[in-house]
Amino acid sequence: MEQITESPHLMNKPALARTARSVCPHDCPSTCALDIEIVDDRTIGRVRGAKDDPYTAGVICEKVARYAERVHHPDRLLYPMRRIGKKGEGAFERISWDEALDEIGRRFLEIEAEYGAEAIWPYNYAGTMGHVQRDGLDRLRHAKGYSNKYDTICVMISWSGYIAGTGMLTGVNPEQMAESDCVVIWGTNPVNTQINVMTHAVRARRERGAKIVVVDIYRTATMEQADMALLIRPGSDGALACAVMHVLLRDGLADRAYLASHTDFSADFEAHLASRTPQWAAEITGLSVEEIEGFAHLVGENPKSYFRLGYGFTRQRNGATNMHAALSIPAMIGAWKHRGGGAFHSNSGAWGLEKSAITGKQGSAARALDFSRIGAILNGDAEALKGGPPVKALLIQNTNPMVVTPDHDLTRKGFERDDLFTVVHEQFMTETAMMADIVLPATMFVEHNDYYTRGGHTRVLYGPKLIDAPGEARPNHFVINEIAKCVGAETVATEKTDRELVAETFLRSDYGDLDEIEKVGFVDRALPDEKARFADGFAWPDGKYRFAPDWEAARIKRGAQWTCDPAQMPRFADYVDWNEPVSDDAPFRLTTSPARTFLNSTFIETPGSKKREGEPKLLMHAQDAAQLNLEDGAAVTIGNHRGSVELTLKLFVGVRPGVVVAEGLHPHKAHRKGRGINTLIGSDPVPPFGGAAFHDAAVWIKASQS
Numbered sequence: 001m002e003q004i005t006e007s008p009h010l011m012n013k014p015a016l017a018r019t020a021r022s023v024c025p026h027d028c029p030s031t032c033a034l035d036i037e038i039v040d041d042r043t044i045g046r047v048r049g050a051k052d053d054p055y056t057a058g059v060i061c062e063k064v065a066r067y068a069e070r071v072h073h074p075d076r077l078l079y080p081m082r083r084i085g086k087k088g089e090g091a092f093e094r095i096s097w098d099e100a101l102d103e104i105g106r107r108f109l110e111i112e113a114e115y116g117a118e119a120i121w122p123y124n125y126a127g128t129m130g131h132v133q134r135d136g137l138d139r140l141r142h143a144k145g146y147s148n149k150y151d152t153i154c155v156m157i158s159w160s161g162y163i164a165g166t167g168m169l170t171g172v173n174p175e176q177m178a179e180s181d182c183v184v185i186w187g188t189n190p191v192n193t194q195i196n197v198m199t200h201a202v203r204a205r206r207e208r209g210a211k212i213v214v215v216d217i218y219r220t221a222t223m224e225q226a227d228m229a230l231l232i233r234p235g236s237d238g239a240l241a242c243a244v245m246h247v248l249l250r251d252g253l254a255d256r257a258y259l260a261s262h263t264d265f266s267a268d269f270e271a272h273l274a275s276r277t278p279q280w281a282a283e284i285t286g287l288s289v290e291e292i293e294g295f296a297h298l299v300g301e302n303p304k305s306y307f308r309l310g311y312g313f314t315r316q317r318n319g320a321t322n323m324h325a326a327l328s329i330p331a332m333i334g335a336w337k338h339r340g341g342g343a344f345h346s347n348s349g350a351w352g353l354e355k356s357a358i359t360g361k362q363g364s365a366a367r368a369l370d371f372s373r374i375g376a377i378l379n380g381d382a383e384a385l386k387g388g389p390p391v392k393a394l395l396i397q398n399t400n401p402m403v404v405t406p407d408h409d410l411t412r413k414g415f416e417r418d419d420l421f422t423v424v425h426e427q428f429m430t431e432t433a434m435m436a437d438i439v440l441p442a443t444m445f446v447e448h449n450d451y452y453t454r455g456g457h458t459r460v461l462y463g464p465k466l467i468d469a470p471g472e473a474r475p476n477h478f479v480i481n482e483i484a485k486c487v488g489a490e491t492v493a494t495e496k497t498d499r500e501l502v503a504e505t506f507l508r509s510d511y512g513d514l515d516e517i518e519k520v521g522f523v524d525r526a527l528p529d530e531k532a533r534f535a536d537g538f539a540w541p542d543g544k545y546r547f548a549p550d551w552e553a554a555r556i557k558r559g560a561q562w563t564c565d566p567a568q569m570p571r572f573a574d575y576v577d578w579n580e581p582v583s584d585d586a587p588f589r590l591t592t593s594p595a596r597t598f599l600n601s602t603f604i605e606t607p608g609s610k611k612r613e614g615e616p617k618l619l620m621h622a623q624d625a626a627q628l629n630l631e632d633g634a635a636v637t638i639g640n641h642r643g644s645v646e647l648t649l650k651l652f653v654g655v656r657p658g659v660v661v662a663e664g665l666h667p668h669k670a671h672r673k674g675r676g677i678n679t680l681i682g683s684d685p686v687p688p689f690g691g692a693a694f695h696d697a698a699v700w701i702k703a704s705q706s
């Protein structure tokens with residue numbers, strides 16, 4: 001591969017001329033406002049968190065503070081390439097953009113003629129959270145009738161559980177965390193995954209003596225900062241939540257007036273909770289009765305409690321019901337009534353964007369294939385293919401499915417198919433790009449224009465092009481337009497620039513004029529506070545919070561599909577025992593929680609992140625290690641019926657016996673034997689509407705044979 005020669009490492013350069021406002025493009029709820037030093041028209045310097053943004057408040061994570069090392073990395077892809085070796089071998093030759101586009105157009109048209117348009121699957125996710133570059137592929141997809149994608153990999157489970165209660169995906173402005181008496185950080189590890197939550201939670205403690213509660217399955221850096229640490233068994237959150245509600249009712253701490261005015265609370269639900277005792281939940285969660293009662297009393301006596309509900313705890317087979325059960329606690333104490341109280345998961349229901357300029361005509365009749373089941377789909381599973389033609393071509397942008405999707409061995413087998421034509425548009429030679437027939441070089445966020453959303457706060461931010469791209473790297477917008485021209489979809493190949501698409505989308509969404517918006521850098525979509533706390537009613541026809549969810553109504557709101565028998569869903573907020581069962585053959589429960597300086601599969605190439613994360617490790621309790629005769633630092637193999645993976649053992653006191661944690665999506669090649677952690681994760685769709693249970697796998701563990 002060619003190396004960048006014109007961009008020396010920047011941190012050494014003198015501070016320069018100007019600083020520009022931008023926004024972090026990554027798939028992180030914080031969506032930080034950034035101030036970026038511009039050294040010259042090809043070079044950035046320091047990246048800092050904007051001090052005048054109320055949510056960012058001058059704080060960003062270390063990986064993005066060092067972004068210059070990613071933009072100016074010597075391994076960036078600079079030219080289009082054609083594979084000349086075997087798939088995955090890594091042998092490519094440089095070709096021109098014209099050659100690449102001609103070949104893509106020709107192959108796509110041939111495949112369409114022989115198998116139909118649905119045999120082509122544009123496959124994009126959230127490597128960039130800019131809507132023009134992330135979602136523009138839909139314009140081409142819809143115009144051609146290529147296969148749609150059913151989005152399950154990240155938010156399907158959690159959003160479904162949240163909407164089942166409130167009816168809408170919004171909540172109390174997270175800046176208000178600083179005004180609460182108790183901040184409950186549940187199933188998210190913000191020190192790793194969205195640092196700004198900590199800024200506001202810690203402010204509440206400093207300024208008002210608020211307590212911070214953390215609910216997790218291992219002692220994370222976030223839990224280290226908690227006043228109350230609730231270390232529970234994976235998948236047991238529903239039991240904890242129900243027992244807390246039991247205690248609140250039992251001890252007169254529920255807000256009966258609020259239950260009557262704002263919820264569907266019923267005698268039947270109260271009777272249901274009567275059997276969900278702290279003793280019952282102690283068995284399931286591993287907590288003591290005192291811990292459960294202590295937590296219930298803390299929030300019951302401090303109804304100005306703010307529940308920050310994460311994604312992580314929903315990556316379980318019972319994750320949607322656990323989200324709904326945890327969300328039911330703030331309703332039980334009337335937390336929503338109080339400024340500084342309530343709940344928040346994502347604000348994505350508040351954007352009100354009209355995006356047809358980007359995504360084109362909606363409502364294509366083509367089948368929607370499950371993003372997380374790419375392995376089954378590429379291996380010809382008729383049910384996963386929905387009875388349609390095989391997938392013969394993939395057009396991949398902003399995602400690295402060879403690393404991030406579950407059931408990896410199946411995924412790999414699919415990508416290895418000789419008759420699969422794969423196009424990957426990337427910034428680096430990822431393990432997915434290695435499987436491509438054609439690799440196209442992509443720009444980074446400072447090299448193109450876009451606007452960004454992510455659900456962690458209330459603002460939509462604009463990030464302009466600040467420097468020129470290296471080599472022949474091109475934005476997604478360019479690639480989509482050019483491919484459209486090659487496959488007879490000229491009408492969707494807009495002459496508009498990425499900036500013009502942002503401007504048009506802002507106008508159509510009643511956000512206002514981009515020139516004006518650019519002066520401040522954002523549009524604030526905060527709902528009026530009363531509305532954010534559902535003071536006039538939750539987003540159901542009768543305005544009542546649902547302790548007894550109508551999952552079918554939630555499905556319609558989500559535009560989702562059932563992946564289980566609807567009768568399987570519990571009637572009320574509850575705990576259901578759906579996790580992958582442990583057995584003598586697979587006695588440990590594995591979670592695969594994100595690492596601090598990787599972002600999904602991104603940043604694995606930057607020196608700072610590589611140094612901090614080191615080799616892939618498995619966190620295990622000393623008692624388990626002793627039983628298995630394993631020592632700290634031992635090479636271990638962990639496996640299940642899906643495959644096996646090698647890691648280095650790290651003894652860790654903050655994990656329960658029987659539970660092991662592998663942090664971070666290290667590349668396969670970083671593991672001995674070349675298989676990474678998603679080899680062990682199932683792709684069976686999680687009830688009720690699909691999704692991958694990344695933190696829910698049963699595994700065996702043994703010393704590796706050298």
Ligand SMILES: Nc1nc2c(c(=O)[nH]1)N[C@H]1C(S)=C(S)[C@@H](COP(=O)(O)OP(=O)(O)OC[C@H]3O[C@@H](n4cnc5c(=O)[nH]c(N)nc54)[C@H](O)[C@@H]3O)O[C@H]1N2
Pocket residue numbers: 027028029154186187188189190192193194215216217218220232233234235236237310311312313314315316591593594595596597598599600601695
């Ligand atoms: N540094 C970094 N930041 C990231 C990411 C990254 O990979 N690295 N990924 C980004 C993306 S795409 C997303 S969606 C968000 C996700 O961010 P989060 O919402 O924080 O989700 P996770 O990090 O998956 O998991 C959070 C915590 O949940 C714990 N957990 C797992 N199972 C359970 C359970 O059953 N119950 C409870 N109570 N806890 C459980 C995990 O151990 C972990 O500590 O983070 C984003 N930010």
Ligand SMILES: Nc1nc2c(c(=O)[nH]1)N[C@H]1C(S)=C(S)[C@@H](COP(=O)(O)OP(=O)(O)OC[C@H]3O[C@@H](n4cnc5c(=O)[nH]c(N)nc54)[C@H](O)[C@@H]3O)O[C@H]1N2
Pocket residue numbers: 027125126127128133153154396397398399400401403404405425426427428430442443444445476592593594599600601602665677678681694
């Ligand atoms: N085991 C396990 N697996 C997981 C998770 C977990 O917790 N555990 N988390 C899951 C979650 S929550 C998510 S969201 C998924 C994330 O899965 P992905 O969205 O695939 O992950 P990323 O690494 O964020 O981004 C993928 C790629 O996008 C590329 N990219 C960035 N910007 C651009 C651009 O402008 N143009 C183009 N063409 N490419 C670009 C990056 O270089 C990167 O290689 O992973 C999931 N996988």
Ligand code: SF4
Pocket residue numbers: 024025026028029030031032060061062064065193194195196599
């Ligand atoms: S990755 Fe998250 S915390 Fe880091 S700068 Fe981006 S938005 Fe902020």
Ligand SMILES: [Mo]
Pocket residue numbers: 027153154155
């Ligand atoms: Mo995600």
